[in-house]
Amino acid sequence: MIRSLPYSKTYGLSFKLYIILYFTFLFAPLLVTCVLAFNDSQFPSLPWKGFTFEWFTGNLPERVGIFHDQINLDSIWVSVRVAFFVTLLSVSVGTCGAFLFEQEDFRFKPVLYFLMLAPLVIPGVILGISILMFSTVLGIHFEETWKLDVGLFRPGFWLVVLGQFSFIATLVTLVVSARLRKFDRTLEEAALNLGANRFEVIWYITLKFLRPAILGSAAVAYLMSFENFNTTLFLVGSEATLPINLYLQVRDGSTPVINAISFLLIVGTSLAALANLYFSRKETQ
Amino acid sequence: MIKKILCTTMFVSIALAFTIGEATAETLALLTWKGYAPKNLVEKFQKETGIEVKATYTNNEEMIAKLRATRGAGFDLAQPSQDRISSVQEKYNIYQPIDLSKVESGQVISSMLEAVKKNTLVKGKPHAVPFCWGTSGLVVNRKFAADVQDYNDLLNEKYAGRISYRLKRPTLIALAFAMGKDPFALYGDAEAYQALMEKVGQAMIEGKRLVKNYWTNGDALLESMRSGEVNVAMAWDGAGWKLNAENQDIDFLAPRSGALGWIDTFALPAKAKNIDAAYKWINFILRPENAAAFTNMEKYGTASNGAIKLTDAAVRGNFERSFPPEAIDNIKWYPPVPAKLEAIEGKILDKVKAAQ
C-alpha cells in the first residue's frame, strides 16, 4: 500500500527488491560502458586487463585515444554546433508558437494547432525522408530553372538543423504554452494600464515570467538535438553528428574509444542534470 | 551571476562555432571505406600540402545514396568500386569525368588503369582511376573448420552458429558461382538473373539459422573471428591476412569456384568543391612509398606502380600463400553492374533478412 497506510513486511521488501532490480536494469549498461573505458584491452569486453587512460589520451597507431581522434572530435563539434542552432531556432519559434496559440485568436487556429502537434505523431525517420525528398525537389527545381545551386537544399549541416528543429520546436511550444497558461493576464492589463505597449508588455512582463520554461525547454532542446539519430540519419552530409558517427563505429565493430566517448557523455550529462536540478531547486526556494 | 557566466559562454561558443567551423584550413572531404585513409598518411599529406583530410567511412551502397541525395555535392572525392560507377552515373549524374592529365599516370599500373577507364566510360569519358584491388573469398579458422573449400560451406550444417557473411550483393554472386552458375553472364538478361538470384536467396533462407550474424563492416568481422565467435566467413582477403598475422590458424582462402575480384577507385563527385586537393590526394596516395604503407597496413593490393617492391615480404607471402597460380586465373572480376539488377538483389536480400 501507500506510505500513509500500514503494510506487511513482505510487501515492502518485495517492492524494494523490484525497485532495486529496476535500477540495476537501468544502470547496468551505462556502468559497464564506463568501466570498460578504462580497460587496457583492444576490445570493449572482459576480462579486465588492467587500468589505463590510453583510450582518452593515447596517440599510437593502434590505440588512438579520444583526445587525439580527429573524426570523433570533429563529430562532437558538429553536434555542438547543430544543437546550438537547433536550440536557438526552436526556442524562438516555439515561444512565438506558444504566444500564438495561447494569446491570439484567428481563423483556422484549431487546424494550425493540430499541425503543430503533428510532429509528435510522425516517426523521426519519416520526418527525415520527407524533408530530404522535398529539399531535393526544390534543389533540382532551382537548378533547372534558375541555374542556382542552393546548399541548403541538400543534405548537410543546415538541413540537419532544420530537420531537428522541425520537431523540437513542437516540444518547446508545448512546454512554454503550459507555463504561459499559468500566467495571470491581469498583470499584462496592469502594465498596459501603466502605459506600456504590447511589445513592451511582452518584453518586460510576459517573457520574464516565461524565463524558467524557456530556459528549461532550451536545455531539453539542446539535449534532444545532441542525441538525435533518426531524423539526422537521412539529412546528414559530409559532416556527421556524434550519434551518426558513433553508430557507424558501433556497427563496424568497436574499440574502447567509444566507451571513452560514452564515459565523457555520461559524466557530462550527469553533471549538467545535477546542475540543472541544483538551480531549479534554488529557484523554487 | 552564474547565469551571466553561462550566457557569456553560450555566446562565446557561437562565435567559436562560426570561426572554427567555417574558416579552418583547406580541407578535402573524402567519402571512402574504413582504412583507406590511414591516420599517418593523412598526417603526412597535411604536412606536405597543408590540406586537412576529413574522411567519412561508408560502403558502396551508402556512397551512392549519399551522393545521390546531395546530387554530387558535399564531398571532394569518393572511392566507389569500379563496377558501381557507370550505371549510377548514367542515372543520377553524380560524378564528373576525371581529367587523366592531372593524374600522374606513371604511378598507376597501366593495365589496371585501362580496365577502369573502360569500365567507367560514360558519354565517352572515363570517370575513375584505380586505387586498390582485392578479392572477396572465405576467411577461415582452420582450427575449427579445416575442410572449408568453397562458398557453399557458408550454408554447411557443420559450422552452424559459426558462420558470418554480409547481406550484400557479393554474397549472392558468390553463392551463385558456388552453384556452378555464372551470374556475370546473366547481367544482360534481367529475368534470368532474377530467377538465379531467387534460387540463391532461397538457399540463403534455408541456411539462415546457421548464420551467427550478418556482418556489416570489416572491424566487426575481425572482432568476431578473433574472439572465436565466427569460424567461417565470407570476407575480403585483406581482412583474412590481417587476422593471419595475429593468429596463424586463421587465413584467407580463395574458394574453389573463384575469388571475386574488385577494384576500388577514385571518382570526383559532380559538385566537388576542392578538385585540386582531390587530385593532390590521388597523386599522393598512389606514390609508391605511400601505397606500400597502405598495403602493409590494410593488406589490400594497390594500383600503384612499383609499390609492390616496397611492401613487406609478409604481404607478398600472404598473396602467394592464398593464391596459387590457378587460383589467380580463376578470380572473377566484377563487370559494371547494370542499373536494374540492384533492385532485384535488394528485394531478395530483404527477403533473406526478414525470413525466420
Add this chain to the structure above:
Amino acid sequence: MKRQTRWGLFLFITPVLLWLFLLIVLPHIDLLIMSFRTENDSGDMMWSVSNYLNFFHEPIYWLTFVRTAIYSVLVTLLTFIIALPVAFYITKVVAPRFQGFLTLLLLLPFWVSELVRVYGWMILLRESGVFNHFLLKLGILNKPIEMLYNDATMVLGLVYTSMLFMVVPLLSVMESLDNSLIEAAYDLGANMWTILFRIIIPHATPGIVSGSIVVFMLTLGNYLTPNLIGGKNSLWFTEQIYNQFIASFNWNQGAAFGFLLLFLSSIAVWLGLKLTKQSLRKVVQ
C-alpha cells in the same frame, strides 16, 4: 489597441507558418506525391499505385510491417507494466525525502544518447560480453551463449530505450492522485487489485495514454535498436525504408513505405485516443 494585437498576431504567426508549412506540410505532401510516382521501363517517371501494390503483393514487406506494429504494441505494453510499479513506488510508497533523489536517478540514464545505451547492452550481452563472462566464471554456463541478435533482446532494448517516456507521464499523473482516494477505497473494503484497477488506473489514464502514444511512436520509428541488437532476423519497417533509399536507390518505393508507416502511427494514435476517450490536446498537456 486593435491594430497592435493584429501586429502581434502577424509577428507570431509568420515564423510558425513558415515552420509548419515548409518543414511539415509541404514535405509530407511531396512524400505522398512521390509515393505515387514510379519509373516505367524506359526510365521515365509516371503516376502509378505500383509502389503500394508492391507492398501488398510482397509478403516480406507487409509481414515486416505487421511484425513492427505488433512488436511496438508489445513493447508499449511491457514498458507500461514495468513502469507502473516504479511510478507508484516513487510517488506513493517511498519516504518523501527520497522522492527527488529517486526521480533524478530515474531520469539520469536518459540524458545519455540512445546509442550509448544500446551500446552498453551490446557489451553486456554479446557472446564475448560481460554477462557471459560472469556466467562462465560462476560455472553456470560451460560455453558462452549468444544473447544478442534475437527478438527477445531487441524487445528488451526497445523497452529500455523508451522507458523514460512512460515513467515521466506516469509519475506526474500519480503525483496528482489524492492519497485519500486510495485510503477511502481501502476503507470501503477494497483490496490491492481492486484499488489498482478501479482507482489508480482510471485516474492515471491520461498519463498512460500519453506515455503509450510516445512509446509506441518511438518504437515504431526506431532504427538504431532493432538494427544494432536485433540481429539477423529482426527486420524492422524503418530498415525497409532505409534499404529502399540506400540499397535499392528506390526513393519512390521508400516514400510509399514511409507513408504507410505514417498512416499506421496516425491510426494507432487515433485508435488509442478513441478507445480511452482522451483528446490529443488533453494528452499532450
Add this chain to the structure above:
Amino acid sequence: MQIDLSVRNVTKKFQEFTAVDSVSFEVEKGRFFSILGPSGCGKTTLLRMIAGLTEPSSGTIEIRGESMIGIPPNKRPVNLIFQHLALFPMMKVGENIAFGLQRRGENKTVIKKKVQAILERVDLLGFENKKIDQLSGGQKQRVAIARCLVLEPAVLLLDEPLGALDLKLREQMKVELKKLQAKVGTTFVYITHDQSEALVMSDSVAVMNHGEFEQIDTPQNLYNKPKTPFVAQFVGDNNAWSGRVRQCNESTIEVETVDGFIFSTKVKETLQPGTEVDLFLRPEAMLIQPDPNISNLNRFEVVVKSILFDGANSQLLANPLNADTELLIALPQNRQYDYIQVNDKIEIGWDEESGICFPRK
C-alpha cells in the same frame, strides 16, 4: 446499553513525537460522539487508528466487543468520511455508493436496491448517474455519507467533513447531519476543530490537546463546567485574568488580580492563600450596569474601547479602569444598551457563581 466503540490506552508514537498519548474512551450505540481539538492535537491520527489506516503503538481498540488490532481497514466494520470526502472522480454517484457493496460481493440486484434506498434517505434520488464534479458541495457531502452508510458500519467516522464548505452551508449541514444521525441511528465519531460543530451536534464531546483527552462530557458541561484551563479557553469565548488567592473559606475564595481588582468566586477545591490562579469569565457572565440591589456581585468599572456589532453575538471590547487587560463583554441586542458609546465609563458586575478558577501549574 451496548458499547459500539471502546478505546483503551491507545498511544501512537512517530519516532520521538507522541501524537496520541494513552487515550481511553467508550461510545455507546447510537451516540454522536465528537472529538474536539486544535489542529495538530492528534485527533486525525486517533481516527485513522480506529479506521485501521494507522496502527497504534500500544493500547486496544474494540468495536462491538471485538478487538481490531491487526485487522486491516478493509475488514473493519467502520467507515471513514474523509476530510475532502475522497469521492472517486472516475465513477458516477451510483458507482461510488455501490463500490463497498461490490467489494463484499453482494449480488447485483441487492446492490441496486440498497443504493436506491440510501440515495432516497440522503435526498439524492435520481442522482445515480451524475458525475461527481456535477454535484454541489452539500450534495457531495451526502454522497460521501451515503457511500459509507450503505455498508451499515458499526461506527461511522467523520474527519472534519464540513471543513471545506462555506459558512452558510456549514451551518446548514450541521443541522442536517444531526438529523440524519438521529434518523439512521448509526454511531458517529466526529472530529473537528470547530467547537460550534461539536457542541451543536454531539451527545458527548471529548476535548483533546497534545495527544491527550482533557475532558469528556456533554456539551453543556463542557461549556459551563470546564475541568481544565485549556477546555475553558478552547470551548467558547472566555476572558482570562491571572491573580493570587487572598482568602479561602470552604468553596469561596477571594482573588486579587494582577491589575489590582479583588473578586470573590466559587471553587471546587480548597486553595491555599497565595496560590497563583487563572480566573476565567464568559462574556455573557458580565452584566452591564447591573441592578445596584443585587448582592453577591463582583463589581468594577471599565472604559469602552470599541463596540463590536455582530447581531446577536455583539460584544463590547473594554479595559478595566486604569488597567490594560482586554475584556470581551456580551452586548445583548435588546435596545437596552443602545446608549453606550466608545470611551464611556460603565459598571460591570458578575456573580461569584459564574467565575471559573484554576490554580496555575
